[in-house]
Amino acid sequence: MRLIVPLRGVIQGRGGLFVGSLIPCCLFYFLQLYLKRRRPPPPSDPTELTRTSSRSNLFSRGNSIGRVRISSRAVPVAKPTDSAYYIGLERVKTDPYDRITNTDGIIQLGLAESTLCFDLLQKWMSENLMESIMQSNDGEFDISSIVMYKPFEGLLELRVAFADFMSRIMGGNVSFDPSNMVITAGGTPAIEVLAFCLADHGNAFLIPSPYYPGFDRDIKFRTGVELIPVHCRSSDNFTVTVSALEQTYNQARKRGSKVSGILFSNPSNPVGNILSRETLRDILIFAQDKNIHVISDEIFAGSVYGDKEFVSMAEIVGSGEFDKSRVHIIYGLSKDLSIPGFRAGVIYSFHEDVVNAATKLMRFSSVAVPVQRILISLLSDTRFIEEYMTAHRQRIRDKHILFVEGLKQLGIPCAESGGGLYCWVDMSSLLTSYSEKGELELFEKLLSVAKINATPGTACYCIEPGWFRCCFTALADEDIPVIMERIRKLAESSRS
Amino acid sequence: MGLPMMMERSSNNNNVAELSRVAVSDTHGEDSPYFAGWKAYDENPYHESHNPSGVIQMGLAENQVSFDLLETYLEKKNPEGSMWGSKGAPGFRENALFQDYHGLTSFRQAMASFMEQIRGGKARFDPDRIVLTAGATAANELLTFILADPNDALLVPTPYYPGFDRDLRWRTGVKIVPIHCDSSNHFQITPEALESAYQTARDANIRVRGVLITNPSNPLGATVQKKVLEDLLDFSVRKNIHLVSDEIYSGSVFHASEFTSVAEIVENIDDVSVKERVHIVYSLSKDLGLPGFRVGTIYSYNDNVVRTARRMSSFTLVSSQTQHMLASMLSDEEFTEKYIRINRERLRKRYETIVEGLKKTGIECLKGNAGLFCWMNLGFLLDNKTKEGELELWDVILKELKLNISPGSSCHCLEFGWFRVCFANMSEKTLDIALKRIHEFMDRRRRF
Numbered sequence: 017m018r019l020i021v022p023l024r025g026v027i028q029g030r031g032g033l034f035v036g037s038l039i040p041c042c043l044f045y046f047l048q049l050y051l052k053r054r055r056p057p058p059p060s061d062p063t064e065l066t067r068t069s070s071r072s073n074l075f076s077r078g079n080s081i082g083r084v085r086i087s088s089r090a091v092p093v094a095k096p097t098d099s100a101y102y103i104g105l106e107r108v109k110t111d112p113y114d115r116i117t118n119t120d121g122i123i124q125l126g127l128a129e130s131t132l133c134f135d136l137l138q139k140w141m142s143e144n145l146m147e148s149i150m151q152s153n154d155g156e157f158d159i160s161s162i163v164m165y166k167p168f169e170g171l172l173e174l175r176v177a178f179a180d181f182m183s184r185i186m187g188g189n190v191s192f193d194p195s196n197m198v199i200t201a202g203g204t205p206a207i208e209v210l211a212f213c214l215a216d217h218g219n220a221f222l223i224p225s226p227y228y229p230g231f232d233r234d235i236k237f238r239t240g241v242e243l244i245p246v247h248c249r250s251s252d253n254f255t256v257t258v259s260a261l262e263q264t265y266n267q268a269r270k271r272g273s274k275v276s277g278i279l280f281s282n283p284s285n286p287v288g289n290i291l292s293r294e295t296l297r298d299i300l301i302f303a304q305d306k307n308i309h310v311i312s313d314e315i316f317a318g319s320v321y322g323d324k325e326f327v328s329m330a331e332i333v334g335s336g337e338f339d340k341s342r343v344h345i346i347y348g349l350s351k352d353l354s355i356p357g358f359r360a361g362v363i364y365s366f367h368e369d370v371v372n373a374a375t376k377l378m379r380f381s382s383v384a385v386p387v388q389r390i391l392i393s394l395l396s397d398t399r400f401i402e403e404y405m406t407a408h409r410q411r412i413r414d415k416h417i418l419f420v421e422g423l424k425q426l427g428i429p430c431a432e433s434g435g436g437l438y439c440w441v442d443m444s445s446l447l448t449s450y451s452e453k454g455e456l457e458l459f460e461k462l463l464s465v466a467k468i469n470a471t472p473g474t475a476c477y478c479i480e481p482g483w484f485r486c487c488f489t490a491l492a493d494e495d496i497p498v499i500m501e502r503i504r505k506l507a508e509s510s511r512s
Numbered sequence: 513m514g515l516p517m518m519m520e521r522s523s524n525n526n527n528v529a530e531l532s533r534v535a536v537s538d539t540h541g542e543d544s545p546y547f548a549g550w551k552a553y554d555e556n557p558y559h560e561s562h563n564p565s566g567v568i569q570m571g572l573a574e575n576q577v578s579f580d581l582l583e584t585y586l587e588k589k590n591p592e593g594s595m596w597g598s599k600g601a602p603g604f605r606e607n608a609l610f611q612d613y614h615g616l617t618s619f620r621q622a623m624a625s626f627m628e629q630i631r632g633g634k635a636r637f638d639p640d641r642i643v644l645t646a647g648a649t650a651a652n653e654l655l656t657f658i659l660a661d662p663n664d665a666l667l668v669p670t671p672y673y674p675g676f677d678r679d680l681r682w683r684t685g686v687k688i689v690p691i692h693c694d695s696s697n698h699f700q701i702t703p704e705a706l707e708s709a710y711q712t713a714r715d716a717n718i719r720v721r722g723v724l725i726t727n728p729s730n731p732l733g734a735t736v737q738k739k740v741l742e743d744l745l746d747f748s749v750r751k752n753i754h755l756v757s758d759e760i761y762s763g764s765v766f767h768a769s770e771f772t773s774v775a776e777i778v779e780n781i782d783d784v785s786v787k788e789r790v791h792i793v794y795s796l797s798k799d800l801g802l803p804g805f806r807v808g809t810i811y812s813y814n815d816n817v818v819r820t821a822r823r824m825s826s827f828t829l830v831s832s833q834t835q836h837m838l839a840s841m842l843s844d845e846e847f848t849e850k851y852i853r854i855n856r857e858r859l860r861k862r863y864e865t866i867v868e869g870l871k872k873t874g875i876e877c878l879k880g881n882a883g884l885f886c887w888m889n890l891g892f893l894l895d896n897k898t899k900e901g902e903l904e905l906w907d908v909i910l911k912e913l914k915l916n917i918s919p920g921s922s923c924h925c926l927e928f929g930w931f932r933v934c935f936a937n938m939s940e941k942t943l944d945i946a947l948k949r950i951h952e953f954m955d956r957r958r959r960f
Contacts, residue, residue: 082752084789086816087721090658094820129609137608150586159583165574165803201646201806202611205827212683213535217662237824238657238683277529309529342529350611357610357832359646367528373535376542377683380650381827384834385804 322434891929
């Protein structure tokens with residue numbers, strides 16, 4: 017079709033020139049079309065067909081053997097990452113800090129996980145693990161209860177236990193229906209499956225930024241769905257506004273992108289905001305107006321430590337004012353219950369067809385049955401969950417206070433936050449240049465000089481340079497002064 | 513864009529946001545007869561004492577014949593919960609946090625050694641080439657994402673496992689082009705059939721990216737001959753495509769010597785450009801009878817594929833708890849040797865029971881030597897040797913005999929009248945009853 021473009025100049029010319037030039041151009045164009053149809057499918061690797069296999073083997077000597085290729089969608093997956101988020105995580109592995117054996121190592125502040133309540137979990141596990149897997153109703157060990165095929169969407173008892181658990185930790189003002197729920201092998205497949213169900217290849221989700229860098233992989237790797245950041249500003253404490261949503265949506269439409277939904281995290285990641293009822297309603301009204309889906313990632317719902325109350329999107333639609341079927345919620349136990357290794361996530365949707373499709377897709381990402389048994393036992397132990405969640409919130413709060421105070425002493429402020437396992441730190445005063453470049457330079461200095469891995473805002477698509485996400489819930493109290501000292505030294509050397 | 517304003521805004525509650533093509537497609541295949549039989553079973557399941565006239569499930573390839581071995585092992589070796597973590601609950605901390613897509617080294621090593629054991633040491637497996645997935649279903653889908661783009665094709669010999677239509681095509685957008693096999697040579701793949709399938713794809717302007725076989729075959733219940741494997745590798749090299757061998761039933765071959773893994777063929781090849789097109793899928797669901805654990809693996813000789821598969825496995829990780837639990841079991845060579853040996857023996861006996869029992873009623877099966885099912889020929893009972901005729905007979909067997917078996921047409925078999933019958937997911941007594949029902953049915957037919 018691009019061949020037509022050069023013809024325009026001709027067409028605009030005089031009649032004779034037009035006819036004299038147009039006919040051969042047309043002929044040329046149609047010849048190309050004919051040849052294209054006749055051409056065999058391209059060889060798998062045209063550039064490397066000339067390689068000869070010089071070593072003897074049983075197969076096809078005489079013909080040169082090309083290197084077999086992987087699919088074009090797989091190629092970007094194998095490439096070395098260019099995201100500072102992953103680069104930082106990799107660097108820590110090469111020289112991880114240890115309080116005793118490697119005090120000069122890199123301190124990990126880039127992974128949102130909590131170890132603050134391990135003592136409680138460990139105790140529960142040592143007392144209950146065996147029983148929860150091995151025992152069936154009559155007290156006898158029945159192997160069929162853990163080894164056989166079970167529904168891929170999760171045992172009913174687990175969905176019931178999850179529904180109850182989610183209701184408790186989300187303030188008790190909302191109830192969840194187990195039949196709207198599908199259990200997934202972690203939050204990662206939960207978001208991917210939703211993306212597969214709600215958007216076609218090439219469609220897009222709006223996503224308030226800064227956002228969790230992992231979403232790029234989770235959504236873009238295989239679904240082909242685009243993520244369009246809706247930029248939020250520090251002046252709004254990085255809370256999404258309707259005007260930003262409208263503006264981004266309109267720009268997307270002009271570019272020809274089809275927006276299928278809006279995805280956001282609440283509590284937000286990396287900032288740690290708790291979204292107000294008003295903001296949640298604004299998002300719903302916007303989505304209704306554009307007739308798009310709403311995906312609320314509530315994976316940090318139980319990790320709330322501030323004064324602001326967490327409200328689930330499920331509670332907002334519960335009022336009956338909005339069309340529920342466009343709302344879908346993601347949850348999981350990796351953050352609130354500190355068991356990412358168990359791989360347990362939830363897709364909760366008010367749309368029956370989405371639940372049905374997701375159920376069928378769970379064959380690719382289901383939770384092992386013995387693990388489900390452990391979780392049923394764990395989540396149903398309401399006394400323990402109560403004790404755990406109270407301690408979890410309190411300990412995050414205490415650690416948060418220490419961490420933020422430490423930074424404050426250095427003249428480094430943090431955004432206001434009330435949830436999550438991290439804080440959003442404004443290190444712009446340490447930048448040599450107030451730009452993305454300056455921020456990445458600081459990121460590198462933090463890694464190699466201060467030996468700290470913090471995730472730079474660029475990796476989270478933040479438009480204001482200098483912000484870093486620092487996860488503090490895997491730190492012991494004594495690690496904090498160490499961190500602050502390292503930052504102080506870095507700050508000093510950069511000022512001199 | 514020129515659209516009238518009122519079409520761009522939907523300010524009432526009646527507009528429901530669209531779902532994707534993936535969500536509304538029926539590529540999941542759950543409306544096919546293969547799954548319809550399962551529904552009938554769910555509604556009226558056979559039970560030895562509670563419901564002896566219910567539907568007997570012979571459409572599910574699940575291995576329950578060696579549960580006792582697993583049970584004994586779990587109870588004996590697990591008094592302090594040592595199985596749930598080599599240090600028991602104190603190992604919990606590592607389990608709880610560990611979500612590395614590389615997988616536990618100890619578990620990958622255990623898998624590698626288990627896979628070697630099954631192949632009698634005739635091939636070596638490098639633990640670093642093992643990528644873990646939550647089941648073989650996920651492994652097959654993942655490989656398809658990596659080896660083929662949307663609208664590309666994989667060549668798959670018929671008859672094949674009906675689930676492939678969903679697992680290989682649904683989200684991936686990849687097509688399956690069948691390599692037709694028939695009973696004239698026991699359904700073995702021939703070079704002619706391969707070429708013909710390839711040509712069919714080319715004629716339709718579809719790019720073929722690989723061949724995917726199941727060895728031992730599901731639904732045939734027979735191993736693929738060594739010569740055929742060599743032909744397949746040769747073909748893959750000539751066309752410069754991949755070769756995927758789904759070997760999830762490799763531990764269920766009745767006589768170990770009769771199984772040749774593609775790993776053995778590749779073992780003696782140095783040329784990377786030949787080796788790196790070969791990938792093996794394995795799982796613990798069939799051989800070890802642990803489908804509930806969701807443990808599958810991709811073993812690839814291609815570094816790029818290993819790297820990519822690893823990253824993509826984040827969508828389908830095996831929980832660290834499971835890895836820990838199984839690492840010690842799989843590396844307990846005394847246990848695995850005994851289990852594999854006894855399991856093979858029991859499956860062989862079951863197979864003989866059913867084949868003999870069917871023979872007595874005049875029904876022949878394909879000569880099989882592996883798996884959890886037999887490939888039964890009821891072609892002689894069909895008035896019309898068509899798909900409709902076959903499905904009519906299948907319906908009769910489901911409704912009258914209350915046996916759920918899988919019709920060959922759902923496996924894309926072009927010869928009508930073949931059925932896959934599973935025998936390992938029930939007690940010997942239940943198998944007896946199933947055979948009795950068939951016997952009575954055949955008797956009744958003879959009287960007419």
